Amino acid sequence: MTAPTKKLKVATTSLAGCFGCHMSFLDIDERLFTLLEHIEFDRSPLTDIKTTSPDCDIGLIEGGLCNAENVHVLREFRAHCKILIAVGACAINGGLPAQRNHLPLTTILEEVYHTSPGLANGMIPNDPELPLPLDKVHPIHEVVKVDYFMPGCPPSADTIWKVLTDLLAGREPSLQHGLIHYD
Amino acid sequence: MSQTFTLDGKTIPFADGQTIIQAAADAGVFIPHLCYHPEFKPHGSCKLCTVKVNGRHTASCTMRAAAGMVVESDTEEINAERRALTQMLFVEGNHFCPSCEKSGNCQLQATAYHLGMMSPHYDHFFPNRAVDASHPEVLLDFNRCILCSLCVRASRDVDGKNVFALSGRGIQTHLIVNAKSGQLGDTDFTLADKAAHVCPVGVILKKRQGFAVPIGERKYDQAPISETVGEGQ
Numbered sequence: 001m002t003a004p005t006k007k008l009k010v011a012t013t014s015l016a017g018c019f020g021c022h023m024s025f026l027d028i029d030e031r032l033f034t035l036l037e038h039i040e041f042d043r044s045p046l047t048d049i050k051t052t053s054p055d056c057d058i059g060l061i062e063g064g065l066c067n068a069e070n071v072h073v074l075r076e077f078r079a080h081c082k083i084l085i086a087v088g089a090c091a092i093n094g095g096l097p098a099q100r101n102h103l104p105l106t107t108i109l110e111e112v113y114h115t116s117p118g119l120a121n122g123m124i125p126n127d128p129e130l131p132l133p134l135d136k137v138h139p140i141h142e143v144v145k146v147d148y149f150m151p152g153c154p155p156s157a158d159t160i161w162k163v164l165t166d167l168l169a170g171r172e173p174s175l176q177h178g179l180i181h182y183d
Numbered sequence: 184m185s186q187t188f189t190l191d192g193k194t195i196p197f198a199d200g201q202t203i204i205q206a207a208a209d210a211g212v213f214i215p216h217l218c219y220h221p222e223f224k225p226h227g228s229c230k231l232c233t234v235k236v237n238g239r240h241t242a243s244c245t246m247r248a249a250a251g252m253v254v255e256s257d258t259e260e261i262n263a264e265r266r267a268l269t270q271m272l273f274v275e276g277n278h279f280c281p282s283c284e285k286s287g288n289c290q291l292q293a294t295a296y297h298l299g300m301m302s303p304h305y306d307h308f309f310p311n312r313a314v315d316a317s318h319p320e321v322l323l324d325f326n327r328c329i330l331c332s333l334c335v336r337a338s339r340d341v342d343g344k345n346v347f348a349l350s351g352r353g354i355q356t357h358l359i360v361n362a363k364s365g366q367l368g369d370t371d372f373t374l375a376d377k378a379a380h381v382c383p384v385g386v387i388l389k390k391r392q393g394f395a396v397p398i399g400e401r402k403y404d405q406a407p408i409s410e411t412v413g414e415g416q
Contacts, residue, residue, distance in 0.1 A: 089281055092302050094309075099279065101309035142306050149301040153281035177407040180296045182280035183287065183398050 008057040008168065011042040011081060015070040016097045016137060017063025019045070020154045021088040025060075027157035038168050052080040058167065059084045061146075064094045065138045069131035078144040083167065086146045087160070089153040089182065091139065098137040105135055148173055152181045188252035190234075195248075203243035203254060204232050213412040214256050215265055215294050217272075217383055218331035219244035223340065226332050229272075231265050231294065266298040274305045275354075277312065277326035278384075284393050285385030287401025291329060293408035315360065317368030320390055327384045328358045334387060338378035346372045358386070 014022060022045060028035065043052040052059070059081030065071050078084055089095040100108055113122040140146055150163050159179045166173040187194045190207055197206035202225065204214050218229040225244040232243045235255040243256070255261065272278075272291060280286045315323035330349055335358075338346040346367075350359040362369035372378070379387055398404075402411075 086302065089279075093273070093279075093307060095279070095281070098307070098309065099282075101307075102277075102311035136309060139303065139307065141302055141304070146302070151301060175299075175301075177296065178404075180299070180301070182278075182292055182295070183283070 007038060007040045009042045009053060009055060010039045010044070010058045010060065011052045011056045011077065012044040012046070012060040013062065013073055013077065014045065015061065015063035015073060015091070015140070016066035016095075017088065017090045018096075019062070021062035021091075022046075024152075024154035024157055025087075025160050028161045029157070031157075031161055035164065039164075052076055054080050056081040057083065058164075060087050061085065061091050061140055062087045064090045064097055065134060065140060065143060066097050067131040067133045071134075071143060074140055074144055083147045084144065085148045085150060085163070086140050087150045088155055089151065092141070092149055092151055093139050094137045095153065098139075101136045105133060109133075150175075153183055156181070186248075186250040188248055188250065188254055190254045191257050195254075197248040201248050203234060203236070203246050203248050203252075206248045207243070207256075208412050211412055212256075213409040214243050215297060215408075216244060217290055217294060217329060218333065220333055220381060220383075223333065223336045223381075226336065229329070229331060230268055233261065233264065235261065262298055266295075266300050267304070269295050269298055269300055270302075270304045272329050273300075273303045274307045275310070276308075276328065277310065279326075283327065283385045284388055285327070285382075287396075287398055287404045289385060289403070290383035290408065291327075293403035296403065297408050315365075315367050317364075317366040318370075318372060318390075319368070320374040321367060321372065321379055322388045322390050323360070323367055324386055324388065325358060328386045329384055330356055330358065331383055333381040333383065334358070334378045337381045338372075338376065341377040344371060344376065344378075346370050346376070346378060 012022065041047045042056050043049045059077040061074060061077060061084065065074065086092050090097060109124050113119065113124045148163065150159055152159060159175060162175060162179055163173040187196050189195065190212055193212065195206050195210045204216060204219060207214050208221065214232050214234065216232040218226045219232055227242045227245040230242060233240050234243045236246060237253050280292060286292060312325040332349055335347045335349060338344045346361050348359050348361060349356055351357050359365065360367050360370060374389060
């Protein structure tokens with residue numbers, strides 16, 4: 001891998017995810033130093049930058065879409081990143097949050113805020129600041145075009161490393177046996 | 184076995200009456216499949232084992248081998264079709280691998296890995312399907328059923344019990360249990376039945392052995408499914 005003259009801008013976010021994929025990303029350990037010779041982080045929980053620059057090269061999306069804000073952030077990433085990558089099960093197929101999809105949303109809100117044991121006079125939150133939940137949780141490819149996918153819950157550090165280094169070297173990412181996992 | 188056909192340019196010998204997939208397996212060549220199992224009569228429904236014979240698509244589990252056939256299997260075109268079929272199976276059911284006890288031992292998952300399926304591609308149906316925990320030894324999770332009918336064939340042809348059947352048509356097709364209540368607990372099904380051990384996915388699961396083997400150390404974690412040719416599953 002020869003160092004490019006200009007560092008690639010990488011933005012990352014977690015939508016309806018658990019940040020487990022970001023933790024797995026950090027599991028590349030000391031390879032992060034090598035990576036930082038070739039990339040710089042834009043919007044990411046690692047930098048705490050809140051908006052994406054319009055000229056990002058790679059966007060990493062963890063998590064699916066469970067509310068209106070998730071959709072807004074995803075569309076911003078798609079508009080600002082040349083390459084968009086779905087990272088992990090939730091971004092790819094909805095994952096754990098999508099396990100609510102066979103239940104009506106009203107039933108879920110009722111149970112969480114009204115009928116669960118130990119709740120007294122619970123109220124379903126309706127502050128306008130809160131993003132509205134979607135009727136169902138959706139994978140991100142149902143809303144925007146996604147260029148590459150890294151399956152796994154989470155994808156291993158080696159999988160993340162392989163995809164990123166393939167892209168940095170100008171290759172199509174390819175994952176051999178052991179690096180593709182859905183679990 | 185003096186008769187032969189070619190499979191992706193390789194000469195494959197076969198005995199009279201053998202199907203293409205049987206002859207290929209004997210020669211150590213893997214053809215992806217889900218509803219086919221070497222111990223049972225072929226069902227020909229999943230279409231994963233589709234090959235081109237003399238340029239025409241056909242299921243290799245039902246097509247008898249014939250001398251001089253020119254068969255194509257491991258081509259970009261056919262594998263793309265297999266991948267699309269696999270993606271449709273994933274979106275039609277609820278295949279949430281991270282919480283599935285069959286993960287790592289699942290033929291659907293291993294086949295998807297083999298075909299390089301990186302995403303479901305299509306929109307998910309997220310169907311509402313039941314779980315049947317009525318049986319003392321076995322759990323049925325219909326969320327993962329791919330309608331391969333292996334349990335139907337095993338229960339009917341080996342166990343002589345007819346515990347399972349496929350009911351409905353087209354997209355409404357679903358697996359049913361032969362009891363007035365529809366519950367497995369009200370049948371004579373036991374863990375000793377062949378039908379308890381043929382499910383290629385995570386529908387028919389032995390209770391109380393969850394995650395005895397950790398994820399990452401299971402069958403298809405050790406070797407890709409293409410290296411298990413002829414084992415059935």
